[in-house]
Amino acid sequence: MKAGTNMKISGKIMYVFVLLTITMVMRLAGLVMTVGNSSVLTCPLKGNMTLLKWTITPKAGGPCTLVYRVDTNVTHRTNCSDNINWTFRAGLPPALEIRQVGIAQEGNYSCEMATTEGNFHKMYHLTVLAPPRLSLSCDEQGSPVCEAAAGKPPAQLSWLPGSSSTAEEKCHDNGTVTVLSKFTACSTNVTNVTTCMVSHPAGNWSQSIACCPSENTSTNIFLYACIITCILIIITLLAVIYYFKLHSDRPCHRTKPPEIAPIHSQQDDTVEVEPYTTYVQKENVIYNSVSDLTVGQNLPQDCVQEHE
Structure with missing residues (x-):
């Protein structure tokens, strides 16, 4: 009993959901346009x-309103771009014309009409x-x-x-996206001619190109080898210059000459000793003279000392 009740409730919910969906589809009409096209x-x-x-x-931006009154035949617009305007056709109500649509015009367009039969x-x-x-x-790699x-x-x-490559996306402020993909071959047995195919709701395009990976790669390797060799040569020259400069600027260590002892000549010693020798000789001469005199005169030694 409960299972049957639940089935009825589920059926009613699905019925209401379908009705709401149909109502929304009828009230909201989808319109797709390509940039630069026009529509009414x-x-x-x-x-x-x-x-x-x-x-x-x-x-993006504020709302835009356009109003038309039949009794006064007056139109009024507020905050609308120049490519959105009225278009009048005989026997038909005024329609809204969008000329050369841009991304800024994307959004909702609502129409409200008052007639003798209602709104x-x-x-x-x-x-x-x-x-x-x-x-x-x-x-650069080809x-x-x-x-x-x-x-x-x-x-x-x-x-x-x-190709096994993956695409990279870059988003822009206006809502557009740039997609970039680099070709990566699944196998080495491929031709040089490759074709890029683009799928988009606005259309499909393709373009082909022939690149030479082998030539470009060998050229790049040769270039890198030359650059590395030049750098090594420059570093070696700088090291040699620095080595010679370091040894040429080293100060010379002069050996201190040995100290030479002063040489005293024998003449200097003679000069230094000579006054003393002369004095001793004079004393001896005087002594000898006194002794001779004392002996000659038979004087006592004490007198001689007093006399001295």
């Missing part, structure tokens, strides 16, 4: 129109596609590089022949 949006008419209003809510409403969601700019080139610049949404890149 209309609002359903039932009875005689008295007032028509468009409200635009872009993803009607319709909404569009505008999606703007920006096709990428494709470029294919060879890098590998093909494919770039899909400023695409919205991001482009899908693939290679022919197959």
Whole structure:
């Protein structure tokens, strides 16, 4: 019993969900445009129109409103760009024209109409596609590089022949994305001609190029070898110059001459001793003279000493 009740409840929920989904699809119409294209949006008419209003809510920037009154035949616009305006056609209500759409116009467009039979409403969601700019080139190693610049949404890149490379994405402020992919061969037995294929909701493109990895690689190796050799030669020359400069600027250590003892000549000793010798000789002479005199005169020695 409970299982049957649960089944009924689930069925009602699914029914309500489907109705809401159908209602949203009917009220919200999807509109896809490519950058640079033009389009005209209309609002359903039932009875005689008295007032028509468009409200635009872009993803970036403030809302824009356009109002048309039938009784006064007056239009009014607020904060709308120049490429959005009214277009009048005979027997039809005014429509909204978007000329050369840009990414800034992406958003919701709501139409409100007042008629003798009531008020009607319709909404569009505008999606703007920006096709990428494709470029294919060879890098310094001679590998093909494919770039899909400023695409919205991001482009899908693939290679022919197959490649194991992964794409890199770079987002921009305006909502576009640049995709970059470098070719990496799955095997060595591949031709020099490679093709980059771009898949995008705005279209598909492809471009081919021939690169020479072997020649470029050998050239780069030779260049690197030359640069390294030159650097080593310069370092060696600088080391030799520094070595010679270091030894040439070293100060000479002069040996101190041995101290020479002063030489005293024999003449100096004679000069120094001579006064004493002369004095002794004089004393001896005097002594001898006195002795001779004493002996000659038979004088006592004491007298001689007193006399001295």
